[in-house]
Amino acid sequence: MALIVQKYGGSSVADAERIRNVASRIARGRGAGNDMVVVVSAMGDTTDELIRLAHQLVDQPDEREMDVLLSTGEIVSSTLVAMSLKAMGYNAVSLTGLQAGIQTDTRYSKARITAIEPQRIRNELKKGNAVIVAGFQGVNTEMDTTTLGRGGSDTTAVALAISLGASVCEIYTDVEGVFSADPRFVPEAVRLETIGYEEMLELATYGAGVMAPRAVELGQVYEMPIKVASSMSDNGGTLICKEGSMELRNRVSGIAHDTNVAKIMVIGVPDRPGVARDLFEPLARANISVDTIVQNAGVDNITDITFTVARTDVVKALSIVEPVSKAVGAVRVSGDESLSKVSIVGTGMQNAPGYAARMFRALAEENINIQLITTSEIRITCIIEESRVRDAVRALHKAFEVEFQQSG
């Protein structure tokens, strides 16, 4: 008798039929004699509707109140799954984040889990209950509800799996796993049987969007294997885990892309100490994440600074950068919103030269111009025109195809 921790996302509980499907899957696990702890997200776009409701009233809703408001979405779906299971003849109980013992710090809207007190969960399991936990939420030391930020239900599930000593955490969503590239762009894309935590992080951060990066990080720290699969089929999925074989590491796992990219160029900046600080400190204060910064080699003590931000932040970023640029004596500021990132991701690339060259060649052969390049230990990213992103992903998938691990 194993303990299984599962998580079902918002699209998996979006309506009555899908909730019944989730209940059937949990019932199957119980029927096989397993203890089941199941984390659920809010139904469909409930969270967005609650946000809209608050914004009808108030421009800047109070964060504490917003967290209590949003937490109701997951509570609703947890009760519906539990009552469906009971109607099928299985003992079940829903628990809020508070009842599940998920303790957090007090950073409303983006709280971090500080500890889990799983006593209530263990008691309910002992009573023979399937335990349905409202995801995305916890409670702080003031006994106030907090939320864990978007994707927080993934974090809830992984944290519970670790705390309860499960052998794997199963994340069910509307995709069949992690693919070597976006199947909408590349029909030949293959599902990966396994992927390392770091590679998954690079893929997720760079637009694969299957799972919240925080949850993957948490899995990595505690070496909790995470299986990502579809709630609508029984096909394999992808296991995110520590990769055991040295040989397996030396490859490209997948091609990621992200179209939420804008570039800002500050041209003709005096090349003296402190200029970068003057530019980027106010952006950080405004909570704007700067992704890639490139400073061209200066001539005559004049340089250009180029960086990227999320496209959704570009208007705000320009309104901050323009007065600062004027103050430091730059010539002008320009923005370009129609960009995308394409990345190749794979552990061990830094030990095997030639990946960058192969990537640039593949893009060049398609006549795709590279505007900026950034790299990490396990990723090479090129920033290109958005209109060419589909061509770029297909070309890169073709160029590195032989390296993709085939799924079983």
Added chain:
Amino acid sequence: MALIVQKYGGSSVADAERIRNVASRIARGRGAGNDMVVVVSAMGDTTDELIRLAHQLVDQPDEREMDVLLSTGEIVSSTLVAMSLKAMGYNAVSLTGLQAGIQTDTRYSKARITAIEPQRIRNELKKGNAVIVAGFQGVNTEMDTTTLGRGGSDTTAVALAISLGASVCEIYTDVEGVFSADPRFVPEAVRLETIGYEEMLELATYGAGVMAPRAVELGQVYEMPIKVASSMSDNGGTLICKEGSMELRNRVSGIAHDTNVAKIMVIGVPDRPGVARDLFEPLARANISVDTIVQNAGVDNITDITFTVARTDVVKALSIVEPVSKAVGAVRVSGDESLSKVSIVGTGMQNAPGYAARMFRALAEENINIQLITTSEIRITCIIEESRVRDAVRALHKAFEVEFQQSG
């Protein structure tokens, strides 16, 4: 600096505009230097929508899960009122039933409050917060959410007023107070300035529908004055309180009516011990409330038993009564669904003869046939054809008009 406890019903927080109105009213109280504890119901028909959602999934939803589900409605509105107040520049905090210390027994869907631990509320008041409490809910000794049944938010408010030592509990709703009769039937109906608890109970139970009877009972036991008024105007309202003057007691306060009435007649019943038990025990077990029982004097050891139930229960009641009647040897069973009750209510009627006679005369003059009569110490009720209920209320209001206490 007084402590004011208020409650706003579902129609008072049904949309953004009304929530802002409620927040303004609370702000006015804070601005005048009062401590404010405010209980809110779920927005508009949220509770019905949540019930519908559950019934899409399950015919008989589990009661524990249903209580957690329904409790989210009041949590949502409490956060929206709190964030509106904060946006207006007032400190405010929403509390769930659990956080407000509302402890109940474990009878899901109709829990009773066992104790209130108001420490958290007092702390928030000390910090200068207006405290917005999600009504209708509490927590049992298992730390599970319970709900107090329909009208439970009224009970939350009165219980909090008692526990916190408020001088009055203000219930805001969509009517301007308690009237001498339903103003839709009787345009001349007057708003009552004050009314006794018992009279209010008779009016509320018999269809005035302004306030939950349980909350009035609670007020009566602890002698907590309750003011019922409209959230949309500043007009007077009605104060429900212990009536001080002996003279004031000797009068008719109002005319109540209830159209949710059905009659069941069991005809030709052998008049022997145990028959009534055989009939009414299975109804009680099925949770059907029997309101009025009349047993005609028997001839030849044969009697007729007539009783009333809520019209919504009549099909279920007949399905229980018919086999039992056959078993005890009754001749036949018949039902009549198109009945109504009209009542005159007033303390002290039992000490002043002639009220019943005046009531019967007023109905007779309108040619309204009386089918059944029941009385309590402060109420006389006649059961009549539903088609004549409006005429009956008007005739009774006219007959007793001189006794209604005029509002100021």
